[in-house]
Amino acid sequence: MENFDYDLQSVQETRNLARQAKQAQTQLATFNCEQIDKIIRNMVKAAEENAVSLAKLAVEETGFGKVEDKVFKNHFASTELYKFIQPMQTIGVIKEDKINKVMEIAEPVGVLMGIIPSTNPTSTAIYKAIIAIKSRNGIVFSPHPSALKCTLQAARLMNDAAVAAGAPANIIGCIAKPSMDATNELMKCDEVAMIIATGGSAMVKAAYSAGKPALGVGPGNVPAYIERTANISKAVKNIIASKTFDNGTICASEQSVIVEECIRDQVMEEFRRQGGYFMTPAETNQVAGKLFVRGHAMNAKMVGRSAQAIADSAGITIPPGTKVLLGEQQGVGEAYPLSYEKLTTVLAFYTVQEWQEACDLCIKLLNNGGVGHSLSLHTENPEMTMKFAGKPVFRILVNTSSSQGGVGASTGLSPAFTLGCGTWGGSATSDNVTPLHLINIKRVAYGIKDFTGSTATAYAGCGAQDTTGAISEDQIMSVVNEVISLLRKKGDC
Template sequence: MENFDYDLQSLQEARNLARQAKQAQAALAKYNSEQIDRIIQNMVKVAEENAVSLAKMAVEETGFGKVEDKTMKNKLASTELYKFIKPMQTIGIISEDPVNKVVEIAEPVGLLLGIVPSTNPTSTAIYKSIIAIKSRNGIVFSPHPSALKCTLQAAKLMNEAAVAAGAPPNIIGCISKPSMAATNELMKCDEVDMIIATGGTAMVKSAYSAGKPALGVGPGNVPAYIERTANIQKAVQNIITSKTFDNGTICASEQAVIVEECIRDQVVAEFKRQGGYFMSAAETEKVAQKLFVRGHAMNAKFVGRSAAVIAESAGITIPAGTKVLLGEQQGVGPEYPLSYEKLTTVLAFYTVKDWEEACELCIKLLKNGGVGHSLAIHTENPAMAMKFSEKPVFRILVNTPSTHGGVGISTGLAPAFTLGCGTWGGSATSDNVTPLHLINKKRVAYGIKDCTENTTSTVAACVAEKCATGAVSEEQIMNVVNEVIALLKKRGEH
């Protein structure tokens, strides 16, 4: 009976939040650019002030990652995001084409449902709140149950900051009694206009099957290829920096390292020098047994954990100061568990003969759970980077940590915590999601071609004229039609 009551309360809360936020959004839709910018500035300020406390809350509640890195993610989701989106035109006339006489006007999507993962709870809530308000949308969050308190707090702070700067009350809401029933209600209720889903594959598929527009993102299984011309010391440093950032909780982090035979020994030595530990086959098997449940599903107990925690749990001894664990794999698929996504400080390690073999292996790894997401390549040969641009991903990250590159810390990509995988990965977009994905475009189009004369009668008259002299072939009729089209185009130009 208690569970039944909880589910009813959860469902009712979801409905109330949706109604309140929808009403608030209708008011926000009338705001101008200056008003919206003032609101966002205050949200950014509050996010900055609470970046550390929210990071601490997230680590304490979930056990995932590191406070200093979650702090950085909170700042990326606010300060750095604001710098990137400030010049974006999301209100009123956003473009005018004087030649074709088309004017584009931005309209908000309406009310968004934001689904938040446990791996990046506070940064995702901050990021989605800000891009929603920038495009004059309201948003209601469905938090992951294991990250409820920190997500709720982040959403509360964003709503309070927005309202304090002039936004309508309840413009940002968050379920405090999470349940599948509540999430499903929000996905399907009339008030919600679009879903932004960041989370597991099952959740993303549910979002796309809810019968309304959705922006969902798939998993990453990022291969990192160290090509023979690479700066090996820098490449290894980038990979370790990326994989240890928040202990690998970002889906753009590297999952497998691929090296050519000719540089293998140098790469192995460099990893060992910088804090990598190469596990034996027996140790790799022990770690894999801890990391995965139900086949290749990641065990939540080891998401975002340090190498030391994983090693201790698996009963293996590693040197003090070890940053990442590496396990050699000879193939891809169920028999090679490290060939799957591992949102923690463990990497698969592969040796190949040449770049062609590296290409084939990258494709196999991507098809093993990361198609459309990201690929990292370390090379001093620009032509090689372009060869790898042909792979089935939408982010080819060159000579940079893939975590930092994918979310826009170390590259010119849009700062984002929703990274689209395109149709290859089952996503509606291949972009890093920004406010421009959250607007409708209305178009005012002036007539530029004269269509006042009855085209059908013109063609008929021309054909009749030709027929007067005898039989007409199909080719002659097409010639007449083309003459008429050319004539109409000419009239339209004057």
Template sequence: METFDYDLQSVQETRNLARQAKQAQAELAQFSNEQIDKILRSMVRAAEENALSLAQLAVEETGFGKVEDKTFKNRFASLELYEFIKSMPTIGVVREDKVNKVVEIAEPVGLLMGIVPSTNPTSTAIYKSLIAIKARNGIVFSPHPSAVKCTLQAAQLMHDAAVAAGAPAHIIGCISKPSMNATNELMKCDEVEMIIATGGSAMVKAAYSAGKPALGVGPGNVPAYIERTADVAKAVQRIIASKTFDNGTICASEQSVICDECIRAQVVEEFRRQGGYFMTPGETEQVSKKLFLKGHAMNAKMVGRAAQVIAEQSGISVPPGTKVLLGEQQGVGEGYPLSYEKLTTVLAFYSVKDWQEACDLSIRLLKNGGVGHSISLHTETPEIAMKFSAKPVFRILVNTSSSQGGVGASTGLAPAFTLGCGTWGGSATSDNVTPLHLINIKRVAYGLKDFTETPHPVSAACAAQAAASSADLSEDQLQSLVEEVLSLLKKRGDC
């Protein structure tokens, strides 16, 4: 009976949140640029002031990642994001083409549903709240069951800061009693116009099956290729900095390291010098068994854990100061568990003859769960980077840490925690999602050509055909053709 009551309460709460947010969004849709910017600045201040406490709550509740890195993500999802989006045209006339006489006017999408993962709960809630409000949308969050408290706290802070700056009450909501029934109710309810899904593949697939527009992401099984002309020390430093950032919980983090055979010894030595531990085949098998359940499904207890913790849990001994674990793999797919996505501090390791072989291996790894997402390159040869631009991904990250590069922290990409994988990865967009993905565009188009005196295209074509053929026709044939054309025009109403 308790479970039954909980489900009923959960679904009813969801309905109430959606109705209230929908009404609030109708008010917000009338706000000006100045009003929206005032609200955003208030939300950013609240996120900045609470970045540390939200990070602590997230780590305490989920056990994933590191407080200092989650604090950075909360700040990045607020201040850095605001600096990027504050001048974006999302209200009123956003473009005027004076040559073609077309005026483009932005309108909000309406009420959004935000699906929040357990790996980046508070930063994702902050990020989605800000991009939703910037586009004059409301949003209701469905948190991951293992990150309810911290997601709810982040959403409440964003709501209260928005309302304090003039936003209508209930413009941001969050389910406090999460259940599968509640999530399904929110996905399919009439009030929700679009879903922004960040989470596991099953949840994203469900979002796309809800019968309404959705922006989702896919897994990011990112290969990192160290090419022979790379600065090896810097490449290794960037990879370790990325893989240890929040203990590998960002989907853009590297999953496999590929290096040219001619620099293999140098790469291995550099990893060892900087805190990488190369596991024996036996140790790799022990760690793999601990990392995955039922094939290659990630063990939640190993997500976002430090290398020392994973080693200890797997029954292997590693040197003090070990930052990442590396296991050599001889292939991709079944039988090679480290070739799959690992949102933690473990990397697969491969060596290849040259960049062509690296290309082929990268494609196999991407097709093993990561198509459309990202690839990481370390090279001093620009031509190599351009050759890899033909690979089936939408982010080719060169000479940077993949985690920070993919989300736009160390690159010029848009700051985002929803990274589209395009149609290759089953996503509706290949972009880092911004407020521009959350608006509708209406167009006022003025006439450029006058068709009032122009013959009907079919009539003109028939007349031209008759004229072209008349020289070769007899008088009777010509008369018959004219009658046929007139009959056709009468049927069409042209004469």
């Protein structure tokens, strides 16, 4: 009975949040650029002032990642994001083609539903709140139950800061009593116009099946290929920096390292020198046994954990200061557990003979749970970059840390914590999601071609001799009779 009451309260709360957000969004839709910018600046200020406390709360509640890295994520999702989106035109006339006389006008989508993952809860809430307001949308968050407190706090801070700067009350909401019933209610309620889903595959699929527009992102299973011309020291440094950033909780983090036989020993030695530990086959099996449940589903207790914590859990001994654990794999699929996504400080390690074999292996790994997302390449050969540009992903990250590169921190990609995987990965977009994905565009088009005549006039000249373009009935019958006469002579009629 108690659970039944909770579910009823949860659903009712969700309905209230959606109605309030819709009422607020209707007002926000009338705001101009200056008003919106003032609101976002205050949200950024609040995010920065609370970056540390939110990071601590997230680590304390979920056990995932590192405080210092979550602080950076909160900063990136606010200050760095604002720098990028501030010049974006998302209100009023955003484009005018004076030659073709077409004018484009931005309109908000309406109320958004933001699904928040437990791996990046506060930064994702901040990011989605800011891009929603930039495009004059309201948003209601559905938090992961294991990250409820920190997500709720981030949402409240964003809403309070927005309202203090002039936004309508309740423009940003968050479910305080999360449940599957509440999430389903929010997905399907009339007030919600679009869903932005960041989370597990099941949740993303549910978002796409809700019967309304959705922007969902699939999993990443990023292969990192160190090609023979690569700067090996730099490549290893980038991979370790990426995999240890918030202990591997970003979906763009590397999952497998692929090296050529001719540089294998150098790469392994460099990993050892920089804090990598190569597990024995027995140790690899022990760690894999702890990492996964129900086949290759990630064990939540191992997500975002340090190498030492994983080693302790698996009962293996590793050198002090170890940063990442590496396990050699001979193939891809069920028999090779490390070939799947691992949102923690563990990497699969593969050896190939040459680039073509590496290419084939990358495709197998991507099809094993990361197609459409990202691929990491370390090379000094521009031709090799182009060979890999044809792989089935929408982010080819060259000579950089994959985590930071994918979200746009170390590359020129759009700063984002929702990374589309395109149709290959079952996503509606292949982009890093920005405010431009959250607007409708109406077009005002002036007539530039004279189309006032009859259809016959429009298609004049097709064999007709009349220079005015008009074809008389007599002319048509003359052509028909001539064709019939020719056919009779040939015996075809």
